[in-house]
Amino acid sequence: MAGSSISEMIFFIAAILVSSAVAITLIGVIDNYADQISDEASVMEGEMRSRMTIINDPSYVVYDTSSSNLTFYLKNTGTSDLSMDDIVVVANGTAKAGNDIRVTLMGTSSVWKPGGAVQVTFTVPNIVEGVDYNGWATTSGINENGQIRGSAQDSIVFRIKGV
Amino acid sequence: MGMITGLLLAQPSMDRAIEDMKDARESVAEELTEISSTRISLVSVNYNNTTSVLNLTMENDGSNVIPLEDFDLLLNGTYVSGGIGNTGYFYPGEIHSVSLSNVTDPRSVKIIGPWGISDSTSNIGSG
Numbered sequence: 001m002a003g004s005s006i007s008e009m010i011f012f013i014a015a016i017l018v019s020s021a022v023a024i025t026l027i028g029v030i031d032n033y034a035d036q037i038s039d040e041a042s043v044m045e046g047e048m049r050s051r052m053t054i055i056n057d058p059s060y061v062v063y064d065t066s067s068s069n070l071t072f073y074l075k076n077t078g079t080s081d082l083s084m085d086d087i088v089v090v091a092n093g094t095a096k097a098g099n100d101i102r103v104t105l106m107g108t109s110s111v112w113k114p115g116g117a118v119q120v121t122f123t124v125p126n127i128v129e130g131v132d133y134n135g136w137a138t139t140s141g142i143n144e145n146g147q148i149r150g151s152a153q154d155s156i157v158f159r160i161k162g163v
Numbered sequence: 164m165g166m167i168t169g170l171l172l173a174q175p176s177m178d179r180a181i182e183d184m185k186d187a188r189e190s191v192a193e194e195l196t197e198i199s200s201t202r203i204s205l206v207s208v209n210y211n212n213t214t215s216v217l218n219l220t221m222e223n224d225g226s227n228v229i230p231l232e233d234f235d236l237l238l239n240g241t242y243v244s245g246g247i248g249n250t251g252y253f254y255p256g257e258i259h260s261v262s263l264s265n266v267t268d269p270r271s272v273k274i275i276g277p278w279g280i281s282d283s284t285s286n287i288g289s290g
Contacts (some may be wrong), residue, residue, distance in 0.1 A: 019164040025168050026170060038179070041180070041184040062239075062241055075275060077277070
């Protein structure tokens with residue numbers, strides 16, 4: 001009788017241990033899965049909030065023939081601020097960023113807010129009127145805490161107008 | 164018993180993750196609706212050679228109210244600071260006129276509204 005009680009107790013404790021192990025494993029797996037979904041939602045929101053449009057008139061992109069400087073105008077068409085430091089521009093296969101581009105914020109704000117535009121001037125040699133060129137620009141989105149979140153990019157097929 | 168306990172304890176974090184995803188999807192859907200219902204067009208662009216004034220007439224032919232300060236303007240491919248130079252709102256169906264002074268040799272005009280929605284013309288009349 002006593003032996004039966006002890007073995008029942010052992011089975012009971014074993015059952016508790018096994019079910020606890022199953023519970024802990026399940027919590028871990030589901031928590032990981034939940035974190036992944038949250039991360040995906042955050043990335044999706046970041047990408048969605050960070051948007052930029054090259055607003056140049058495609059048939060009339062200003063090109064300074066003496067300095068070979070091309071000017072792109074980029075508008076923040078998303079709902080979060082965009083980084084002016086992370087801008088990368090490409091035209092006719094020439095990519096420029098950092099100190100190789102001059103970025104001027106249009107308007108009075110000190111940050112590139114939604115709805116705001118920036119002027120990006122950079123050197124692209126040997127482009128001529130009457131020829132179609134491909135242009136592209138990208139930058140990072142910035143969240144409320146000033147951290148990088150998402151990215152914005154746009155492309156354009158354009159012709160220059162020499163000045 | 165372990166499965167039931169595990170599922171019960173993990174339920175809140177799963178709910179939160181699903182809610183995050185739902186919010187993100189709803190935001191995307193809302194923005195797409197806003198974008199698809201925003202339309203602007205340049206009705207006419209006329210230049211008075213004597214006074215050097217360029218008159219633009221634009222129409223909000225979408226269904227969204229657009230703050231006028233959200234507009235950008237390019238003249239001959241160059242950004243015009245101050246855009247269309249107005250505060251207030253541009254209501255659906257409304258016609259809005261803008262006059263730019265001291266303009267020389269206008270050849271191309273482009274207006275850009277929210278979401279980058281734009282219209283442009285190189286068909287500039289006189290008068």
